[in-house]
Amino acid sequence: MNRSPLLFLYLIAVSFLVSCSGEKKEDATSKPDSVATTAKKPAAKKKTIVFFGNSLTAGYGLDDPSKAFAGLIQKRIDSLGLNYKVINAGVSGETTSGGNSRIDWLLKQPLDVFILELGGNDGLRGIPVSETKKNLQAILDKVHAKYPDAKLVLAGMQIPPNMGQQYASEFRAVYADIAAKNDLTLIPFLLEGVGGEAKLNLPDGIHPTEEGHKIVAENVWEKIQGLL
Template structure:
């Protein structure tokens, strides 16, 4: 009889130990799962910065487009451990009219910061400043309507006085006027320190070299860093 009680006691102890072990394994598994979930959260919850522009944004003429200023901004963001991803939506030759037509498709994806870099090709073609202004405003209106909490940034542009000093002055003023009217962040002149510097531009004298894009990236970073 005593042996029977001992046997039963041993069996009960085994059951308790097994249940305790299984419970501990389950708890460890849940904790591991929680850690994995936390580890995955930053990547899946990254905010988005869209650079919407022309050949300057696209990195025209560079062997590696990721060396254009938008790509350099991503590298800066990664080095600082900020939870943002950059989307380069630059298209060479794009005018403000073309951008206004293209923006609807782009807005199908969420965005948190929108950097508008257009107008340079308008100026080179002598498109009326009023038309450029209307298109830039229309683009910003569409972005704000779809994502009202998105932060808007406008990259200012200037052109040589080929079309006349009056046209060049009015063109330059458009960006400040739009920035003020919309209370948005303005990069006064994207090509500051690069425009007109032959050593920082490709032979066409218009598109920056890799070294030139490093300066553009700094011009942009100074204005957007506080938005991140």
């Protein structure tokens, strides 16, 4: 019997099986690529907003500090789906001098927006306006040197006239002067609509109630929403 035709058919069959095997292997190796292209991208890292201040920022006198204006800003940000997290770096009793000493430690963590709320305790203690101004500028200089792209915001403060009209006037002017010098965002008076309103403040007449903080949060939001 002549085996040449059978041998020829056998070789064709083997060649066909090898070809099919190669195609299957190629399909198998291409599958992970298709899966990878449809995988979800990791969520973008949240940017950081730091509120650096005293008892007003810290929410002194409130049962829940998250109901202070900084916490209310976080809730507004979350409701709008903005990719920011708020850090409340308020310390009750803080002066501008204390803040200038504390800021170096805080700057160990990155930040994108820095909101400076200090000076009120300086005014209540009658600290020279020149000293307050120097410390506020020093804080801003340190933040800018470490994070030059960070957006800076200054919360303006006012004090009662019982410290003297001249002192109160010079104190109020400090914030506008610094804002102009540094070309930063100014909240003219943090406690606008709250300061001096008994029903919106705790019995000490200085620290806002929960309702007062809602108004303060609006004062802040009006000025920072365009930065976010």
